[in-house]
Amino acid sequence: xxxxxxxxxxxxxxxxxxxxxxxxxxxxxxxxxxxxxxxxxxxxxxxxxxxxxxxxxxxxxxxxxxxxxxxxxxxxxxxxxxxxxxxxxxxxxxxxxxxxxxxxxxxxxxxxxxxxxxxxxxxxxxxxxxxxxxxxxxxxxxxxxxxxxxxxxxxxxxxxxx
Numbered sequence: 001x002x003x004x005x006x007x008x009x010x011x012x013x014x015x016x017x018x019x020x021x022x023x024x025x026x027x028x029x030x031x032x033x034x035x036x037x038x039x040x041x042x043x044x045x046x047x048x049x050x051x052x053x054x055x056x057x058x059x060x061x062x063x064x065x066x067x068x069x070x071x072x073x074x075x076x077x078x079x080x081x082x083x084x085x086x087x088x089x090x091x092x093x094x095x096x097x098x099x100x101x102x103x104x105x106x107x108x109x110x111x112x113x114x115x116x117x118x119x120x121x122x123x124x125x126x127x128x129x130x131x132x133x134x135x136x137x138x139x140x141x142x143x144x145x146x147x148x149x150x151x152x153x154x155x156x157x158x159x160x161x162x
Contacts, residue, residue, distance in 0.1 A: 006081030022088065023049045026076050027056035027064070029138050035063060042067045051084060059142035075128075075143070124157045125149070 003024070004014065017023060023045055027038050038056060047068035053076045057064050064072055071087050073080060129146040130139045149157075 003076040003080045003084070006077075007084065010081060010085055012085070017045075020049065022051055022070065022084070024051045024053060024076070024084070027052060027054035029055040029059045029063075029142055035060070039063060039067065042069070051087075053080065055138070055142035059138045124154060126154050 008014070025038070025042060025045070027042075028034050035056060042050065042052060042064070048070060050067075050069040051071045051073065052064050052067065052069050053073045055075075057072050058074050061072075071084075073083060127146055127148040129144045130137075131146045132140060134140075
């Protein structure tokens with residue numbers, strides 16, 4: 001499950017940028033041109049509502065250090081949603097991960113009750129990261145070493161969308 005779906009399952013609703021309580025920008029660090037465009041856009045957004053996440057904040061943290069914002073975080077995923085809600089002062093009582101001992105980060109096995117719309121197919125990540133050490137590539141620095149989910153975890157997630 002992605003962060004957007006997890007936030008929705010926690011009672012938050014997507015809205016346009018003018019009405020949003022928070023603005024989450026999932027950044028990319030693939031090319032210098034992309035990095036420059038993202039940094040320019042981040043500087044245009046209201047800092048009190050801005051949360052910066054994604055590869056740029058992980059792989060090249062110095063690029064986002066001088067941008068005023070509410071929070072800088074790593075990769076967006078279901079655990080990020082819980083961290084975002086907590087950073088906004090939200091309560092998670094009664095939520096499956098509310099008693100999480102990992103300082104606000106949900107166990108990777110947590111499965112939320114969200115189903116994909118019938119006209120869409122669901123994406124289920126089976127691994128994140130990279131095994132390579134290519135000198136020209138920033139993926140390993142941004143995403144970390146390759147970490148795979150167990151076959152059981154993948155099957156459990158697939159059953160959520162069944």
